[in-house]
Amino acid sequence: MTLTTSRRNFLIGAGASATALVIGLKASGALAATPEAAAAAETSFTPFVRISAEGKITAVIKHFEMGQGTTTGLTSLIAEELNADLQDVDVAFAPSNNDLYKNLAMGMQGTGGSTAMANSYQQYRRAGAAAREMLIAAAAEKWNVSAADLTLSDGVISGAGKSAPIADFVTAAAEMPVPAEPKLKDPSDFRIIGKTGIRRRDTSGKINGTAQFGMDLHLPGQIIVAVLHAPRTGAKVASFDASGAEEVAGFIEAKAKQDNSGVFVYATDTWSAFQAREALSVEWNFDAAESRGTDDIRAEMMTMVNSDPEFTVKADLSQQEAADALASADQVIEAEFWFPNLAHAAMEPLNCTISPREDGGIILHDGCQFPALVHPTIAGVLNLDPSKVEIRTLLAGGSFGRRANAESDYNVEAALAYALTDRTKPVKMVWSREDDVRGGYYRPAFAHKVRVGLDASGTIVAWDHRIAGQSIAKGTMFENFMVHEGVDHTSVEGIPDTPYAIPGLHVGLTDSKPLSKVLWWRSVGNTHTAYVMETMLDMVAKAAGQDPVDYRLKLLAGGTADQNRLAGVLREVADKSGWSNKAPEGHARGVAVHKSFGSYVAEIVEVSGTVEDGVKIEKVTCAVDCGIVINPDVVIAQMEGGIGYGIGHVMRNAITFDGGEVVQSNFYDYEPLRMPDIAAIDVHIVASTDEPTGVGEPGVPPSGPALANAIAGLGKRVTHLPMVENGVTFL
Incomplete structure (x- = not known):
């Protein structure tokens, strides 16, 4: 464009x-x-x-x-x-x-x-x-x-x-x-x-309320539209009765979406739109709808990781050579991992407003993350020349990836709702929290199986890593440059390109059909690959009888820039957390370190309690090398936020499906992190003269495995998430 x-x-x-x-x-x-x-x-x-x-x-x-x-x-x-x-x-x-x-x-x-x-x-x-x-x-x-x-x-x-x-x-x-x-x-x-x-x-x-988010926008004469979405992917409206909605004060009209995937409900205010939507009576056609559940997709993926992979991602050893090396190893450490779908769950539910211009064009008012995608898409939906489309960007109350997708889904939905009006009044589309949690575009579900062979000295001789999951890029406009030789890099990032010098690494991937639309989620594939790599390394270090920090440093001793910087944050976090000192009685510590988005982050989590009676997260110590730091306070805040976001989700969050329908609906059953969940976070920035790199996402990947490794110190190794559904209680 x-x-x-x-x-x-x-x-x-x-x-x-x-x-x-x-x-x-x-x-x-x-x-x-x-x-x-x-x-x-x-x-x-x-x-x-x-x-x-x-x-x-x-x-x-x-x-x-x-x-x-x-x-x-x-x-x-x-x-x-x-x-x-x-x-x-x-x-x-x-x-x-x-x-x-x-x-x-x-x-x-x-x-x-x-x-x-x-x-x-x-x-x-x-x-x-x-x-x-x-x-x-x-x-x-x-x-x-x-x-x-x-x-x-x-x-x-x-x-x-x-x-x-x-x-x-x-x-x-x-x-x-x-x-x-x-x-x-x-x-x-x-x-x-x-x-x-x-x-x-x-x-x-x-603080003073003058900042304007999309949800704050109120234009004269605007119409509010709420959307009754299909309860299952692929379901269509067979018919609907709006007679109940007509009894709601403020209700204007209801119209089926152009593709019959839902019903638009127009009203004079948000409350009326939501109430009228609840009063609709809809008959759904489920002939082409998704009917599987989470248990089905989980079983499918576990079968995949226990079979030969569909694609070879990396092969320092061939699959047969890796198998032979594992067979002759002095000991083999292996584990299976499960990662459920996750919602982005930003504090501000999705919304945007379209208002008419005098020249027949429109203005899109939105916390717009990708104007390059939204602009031509909206122009196409409304059959307008792109010059007739204007985007006015407002503040967004979070995104974590949700507002950026190839289909510009919620913007398109607003445009479709606007198209069904006479185009003389602004139309503001507002999603409820339930819409947001059940709205799809989730972090993909993934399964891993890893087998690591060690010799008598505890040195790795082979690492066989199999992954099954739902591709984000395939079938989208991003496929041409994100998928190579069948492999969506976002499914595996952080494993084949790890800075660790791992001998005999073989990585394979198998794609699984998703239950719903999937999308990048804060730190994308690193959300699950870092968890697997860092928990496996912890298991390997302990099997070798070596300190987890020292073991990692040996694998980072090759002298490359990546290895030096990753080792730098690892040493820094070990020093600042007092790693070399024995944890207090009843406490345990876990470490993880990961490179993502050009930045290097190490974290050590200290916990206390027991997995049966309750685990308390006492402290998270973090060290980050993100090149030249522009605003240190912002970097610290982003690390704190990323740590909380990552830990909160591995603790207790999952989007699950039953018969094709999403089970969760709001923060009572998809609970965000609470302030008391983490007693303290201590962030240290490693000075650097390198060009600036990312800070919005790199705090997330090490947080989960650092917590998992700490909990392992209390006697429970968690490889299937979320933790609360797999044997861990939190205070």
Whole structure:
């Protein structure tokens, strides 16, 4: 998709003043700037910084904010290079424009894969540095002094005995030659990047209620639509009776979805829409519907991992050679693992609003994670030229992957509901918590079977690893670049590419048909592969009679960059947790370390109690190496959040099916982590000069296995999840 926009329209749409300086990067990497008064269409222009005629700086954010801190991180990069106070820089979400605002790691506009800071670090710093140099150049010319004698700080240019606010130079700066290679600040001069105590840009609005999420939006004359979804995948509406709904005050009408997979219920307010939906009487056709249950799919996957795999993922030894090595090993450690489907369960249920424009187009108001996918999809559904579709991005109350899928499902659902109206009023689609929990697009279910052979010294001689699960990419637009030789990499990531030097590694994969739509879930395949790798290594170390940390360090002694950095966080967490000291009486500790999304995270969980009477999580100690740290407080918060998210789900969460229907419906039977569940979390950041890497997801993968390894120290090895359904009680 290619969209064109003029600089003039961009500035007007963003509410800029009559004259403004806009700085950004062309697609070629060259910088560009223009005065709004002379703006002309230029599709390769990529603005990230706006400075109004009054000197107000605005950072244009190309990654949406779902709580992960992008508005703070990207604004910090702009503010740093402009020597501005972070709180003085306004934030605006970028419009939908794939050419101008694409994620450099993905090639399209979207947020995900913990890439926001990693792909924007140099891009946003260069934009800020260019603005600084152009403003100074304008001042130097006006004052007839050398630019080298001037500095910019806190919105004021000074030097050579003169001083003036940047507002005095905005118009002239827009006419200045654009520096091809603006000079970036030396890290020793940073006053924002890497500093603690920096207040997040989105905190105050979330506290005082001024921050606007999709659920908060209320447009004049809007209609609310709730959706009665089919109870089983593939079921269709045979008929429905809305006479009961007609008795609900505020009910407007009910219409079957265009594909008969549900019924739209329109009302004047959310409560009325939900009540009217409950009053519908629907006859469902289940002829083509899913009828299997979780027990069926689990049995199927366990059979798969005990059979020859469908695809070979990695073969340091052939399957036969691995079998021979295992047969001659001094001892073999083996285990089977089960991971159920999981819901994303964000605090804000899915919603979005579509409102009409005077030109016949529409505006989609949404916490939109992937505009590059949503924009053309919505245009197609509504039979509109893409230029007639505008996306206004709002804050999102979490996502964990749910808002980003190839089908743009909930956006499409809103568009279909809008299409059945006369298109003169805004239509706001709202899902209930039950809709959200039962709405599909789950973390896939997976099974593993691992057999590890050791020689007499405890050294690994063979590792046979078989995986069965539900592919996320196959059958979607992502298949062409995510599936190679039949293998969906998200099903196995973290195993064939492990930094551990594991001799005789053989990895096989077999695909299983899912019970429902599946999707990436915070840290994707690493959610189950890290659990298996780290619990198996713990079992192997103990079978070898060696310390679990020392055993891992031996496997990371090869001297590669990955091994050195993974070993670095492992040593750090061992030191900070007091690993070398014996745990207190009645306590046990477990360790896990994993690389994902370019970052290296090690965690040690300390527990107390007994598995029968109740386990208490006393403390989680974490060490993270994520390259150059932009906002340390955000990194710590993301590690804390990832740890809680990962631990909470392995403790007690599962989406299960009975006869094709989802059993769980709300937080009473799909319970989120509670504050008392973890007594303390202690995060340590390992200093690094490497480029920034991800922090939104890497805290999740080691958390579950670190907890499992700690519980094993109390006498219970858990390989089938969730833990509460497999012999563990938590206090």
